[in-house]
Amino acid sequence: xxxxxxxxxxxxxxxxxxxxxxxxxxxxxxxxxxxxxxxxxxxxxxxxxxxxxxxxxxxxxxxxxxxxxxxxxxxxxxxxxxxxxxxxxxxxxxxxxxxxxxxxxxxxxxxxxxxxxxxxxxxxxxxxxxxxxxxxxxxxxxxxxxxxxxxxxxxxxxxxxxxxxxxxxxxxxxxxxxxxxxxxxxxxxxxxxxxxxxxxxxxxxxxxxxxxxxxxxxxxxxxxxxxxxxx
Amino acid sequence: xxxxxxxxxxxxxxxxxxxxxxxxxxxxxxxxxxxxxxxxxxxxxxxxxxxxxxxxxxxxxxxxxxxxxxxxxxxxxxxxxxxxxxxxxxxxxxxxxxxxxxxxxxxxxxxxxxxxxxxxxxxxxxxxxxxxxxxxxxxxxxxxxxxxxxxxxxxxxxxxxxxxxxxxxxxxxxxxxxxxxxxxxxxxxxxxxxxxxxxxxxxxxxxxxxxxxxxxxxxxxxxxxxxxxxx
DNA sequence: ATAGATTAATGATGTTTGTCATATATAAAT
DNA sequence: ATTTATATATGACAAACATCATTAATCTAT
Numbered sequence: 001x002x003x004x005x006x007x008x009x010x011x012x013x014x015x016x017x018x019x020x021x022x023x024x025x026x027x028x029x030x031x032x033x034x035x036x037x038x039x040x041x042x043x044x045x046x047x048x049x050x051x052x053x054x055x056x057x058x059x060x061x062x063x064x065x066x067x068x069x070x071x072x073x074x075x076x077x078x079x080x081x082x083x084x085x086x087x088x089x090x091x092x093x094x095x096x097x098x099x100x101x102x103x104x105x106x107x108x109x110x111x112x113x114x115x116x117x118x119x120x121x122x123x124x125x126x127x128x129x130x131x132x133x134x135x136x137x138x139x140x141x142x143x144x145x146x147x148x149x150x151x152x153x154x155x156x157x158x159x160x161x162x163x164x165x166x167x168x169x170x171x172x173x174x175x176x177x178x179x180x181x182x183x184x185x186x187x188x189x190x191x192x193x194x195x196x197x198x199x200x201x202x203x204x205x206x207x208x209x210x211x212x213x214x215x216x217x218x219x220x221x222x223x224x225x226x227x228x229x230x231x
Numbered sequence: 232x233x234x235x236x237x238x239x240x241x242x243x244x245x246x247x248x249x250x251x252x253x254x255x256x257x258x259x260x261x262x263x264x265x266x267x268x269x270x271x272x273x274x275x276x277x278x279x280x281x282x283x284x285x286x287x288x289x290x291x292x293x294x295x296x297x298x299x300x301x302x303x304x305x306x307x308x309x310x311x312x313x314x315x316x317x318x319x320x321x322x323x324x325x326x327x328x329x330x331x332x333x334x335x336x337x338x339x340x341x342x343x344x345x346x347x348x349x350x351x352x353x354x355x356x357x358x359x360x361x362x363x364x365x366x367x368x369x370x371x372x373x374x375x376x377x378x379x380x381x382x383x384x385x386x387x388x389x390x391x392x393x394x395x396x397x398x399x400x401x402x403x404x405x406x407x408x409x410x411x412x413x414x415x416x417x418x419x420x421x422x423x424x425x426x427x428x429x430x431x432x433x434x435x436x437x438x439x440x441x442x443x444x445x446x447x448x449x450x451x452x453x454x455x456x457x458x459x460x461x462x
Numbered sequence: 463a464t465a466g467a468t469t470a471a472t473g474a475t476g477t478t479t480g481t482c483a484t485a486t487a488t489a490a491a492t
Numbered sequence: 493a494t495t496t497a498t499a500t501a502t503g504a505c506a507a508a509c510a511t512c513a514t515t516a517a518t519c520t521a522t
Contacts, residue, residue, distance in 0.1 A: 179499070179500090180499075180500065180501095181499085191499095191500090192500095192501085192502085195499095195500060195501060195502085196501085196502080198500095198501095199500095199501070199502080211499095211500095212499090212500095
């Protein structure tokens with residue numbers, strides 16, 4: 001569905017730098033791959049990352065533990081997108097925890113290679129810059145939404161966003177399957193509140209559910225809700 | 232107080248690129264300066280920026296209008312820091328609005344010069360990359376705080392952060408003076424709620440106020456509040 | 463210095479959201 | 493297949509927060 005491998009940063013810089021280093025060649029041949037099972041911690045807050053992960057297949061969630069014990073989900077990363085680049089670029093410990101939402105295949109790119117390329121490969125660096133610029137915009141938008149919209153509206157928006165990012169199966173159910181707790185940790189609310197709102201959306205015939213599976217029925221009204229329009 | 236001009240990105244790249252272009256020289260001589268008065272809009276959401284602003288003196292706030300009519304403040308920018316780089320780098324319209332909190336002097340750097348340097352000046356590009364990486368971390372932290380901590384705790388944290396960023400005068404009052412509405416737009420709450428919480432903090436002898444001026448008295452307890460510890 | 467406008471403060475009240483308790487459904491393990 | 497654990501659902505209630513109304517204080521302009 002969402003096969004963005006042509007956007008994968010690995011391809012970008014293998015193509016651009018014409019394989020000057022052995023390491024680079026090694027990676028482009030796909031030799032350093034890492035697989036994770038659903039629930040595996042890819043890296044944790046405070047970890048010193050030895051490289052970045054390019055997701056070949058699967059979905060990871062990035063989250064951060066709050067002092068109140070809740071684990072706020074910041075964003076999801078999937079096919080062709082990259083995990084851990086901020087920490088490696090800034091040469092700082094990871095600010096977020098990365099956990100596999102599904103079974104996951106990734107390509108591991110050692111830190112050294114990244115840092116070498118930062119020095120020598122302008123196209124690569126510019127690509128990263130665009131990446132961070134985009135992430136920053138998204139983060140700012142999340143700040144506005146989360147602080148100013150009520151829970152129900154945030155859930156509506158989250159559902160649309162998840163459907164849009166990861167697609168639906170043949171029956172129209174969203175591919176990504178999250179626990180109610182995960183959803184509540186995206187919108188920043190109590191799990192019970194999240195469940196209640198989903199029930200409401202169900203009663204209002206905007207969504208359907210079947211276990212963890214969620215199907216969006218009335219995209220229009222959900223959209224309006226997401227934009228903060230309540231009736 | 233907070234004279235970070237040695238960190239100013241202008242100095243960074245004038246120093247590093249040894250003034251190869253006339254434009255560059257012109258800027259480093261401080262010829263293209265722009266001043267703003269308190270309340271002036273430097274740029275607005277959706278504007279196509281023709282360059283970035285390096286703040287020489289003063290403070291600007293970056294905010295974004297929510298669908299509920301509230302103007303969420305995302306961050307402040309002051310001496311030696313840069314405004315508008317994300318939009319120029321990404322070559323996108325501004326995602327945020329920038330308004331002068333004080334009278335403000337800035338150095339305007341035309342877009343063309345930035346983009347040229349992105350192609351040719353690795354050190355400059357790396358500097359920007361570090362910048363964005365840092366901003367992204369800060370934005371992620373804000374997401375966690377704003378979604379998981381109660382208003383009072385967020386206000387405590389905000390006050391400490393503002394004092395820390397902009398310093399205090401000889402009497403110990405914070406240099407930056409914001410309206411109650413501005414503070415409420417940082418923490419994402421109603422103005423009245425914000426005022427009530429400030430009154431509470433005053434009763435608890437954690438802060439003192441005199442008009443818009445705020446002085447922090449008990450830094451320790453405020454710090455604990457900011458960390459989410461409520462007694 | 464005074465009038466008018468804006469901002470701050472506080473009370474009363476209603477809404478939203480969180481917490482705790484408990485029931486039901488679903489998944490996992492033996 | 494049956495038990496055990498875990499996730500989902502819902503009710504009852506409490507806490508946090510928003511909204512509206514009103515008064516007090518501060519700022520601005522003449």
